[in-house]
Amino acid sequence: MRNIVYYVAVSLDGFIAGPDDDISGFVAGGPGVDQYLKDLKAFDTVIMGRKTYEFGYKFGLKPGEPAYPHMRHYIFSNSLQFDKKAGNLAVHPVDINVIKKLKAENGPDIYLCGGGEFAGWLLDNEMIDFLKIKLNPLILGSGIKLFGSSKKRMLTELVGIKSYDKGLQIINYRLNYKGNG
């Protein structure tokens, strides 16, 4: 079994992006971000929703290309199509069985890259094993919520915390679904 790790930047008020996908207020460099980039090397598989993949276009990603060259990409969408695409990238229908099959494999943890709506769907289906937040010293006020429109309530377990400069903290929580409500 492989764990799904939702590793994501979040504001103090629970948003992963502001209006119009604005992420300009998040800490963009320094030791905390270096640690995040280092941590990404441990993943060999990334899962994400369509909007998160397409968000990459703003930063130069070309359609069909991998956002993280060393990872297998599972993009979940019922509509997305590419004329050509890289060998390590596949589009899958939004079907929880694809996720279950992926988790049943042996291998390193799976990186859940986002976005909020996709993460909320996975949370509702009890598929996320770790929530690793990059807690930013920022109030966003509105935008994309950490778990989109999911209303799921659950207790988590703090398993790691580290503070970095610029007020950034990386905090890791384990999600145990058994006996939780």
Add this chain to the structure above:
Amino acid sequence: MRNIVYYVAVSLDGFIAGPDDDISGFVAGGPGVDQYLKDLKAFDTVIMGRKTYEFGYKFGLKPGEPAYPHMRHYIFSNSLQFDKKAGNLAVHPVDINVIKKLKAENGPDIYLCGGGEFAGWLLDNEMIDFLKIKLNPLILGSGIKLFGSSKKRMLTELVGIKSYDKGLQIINYRLNYKGNG
């Protein structure tokens, strides 16, 4: 000038209470809560909205009584009335000038007890000086947002962090309004 400190328990997804004011998932005892109770002793004045005051009724507070006996209570409401009330409690209209006058006094910091909507109104009016969160290992999914319906976006400055057992952290952020937005 006195600082207003919004000292509040919050979930990982930015809620200060779940549906129906549910706070049962927040850490309710132990060293972190002891620290919070100790910190409260430093305040001599508390401000809050009507709903937050009335929320105390659930826990045995009687109308007109102070929630924190050692503090002066400023409850902000355009409708709340009491038959009789304690000498250290006053109801004020929701008027930013009352807040400004209070801040202009000399004395210890002012405790902003909540709730989200009242805090959002104060944030919109740039009256909150510190946001001190009790970050709980909890996902709430819905409920009362940290700043209610406020849409204000701003960068903050981390000024203190301490971890306690049960996954609780108390993290203090300074809010500088100059050059922010």
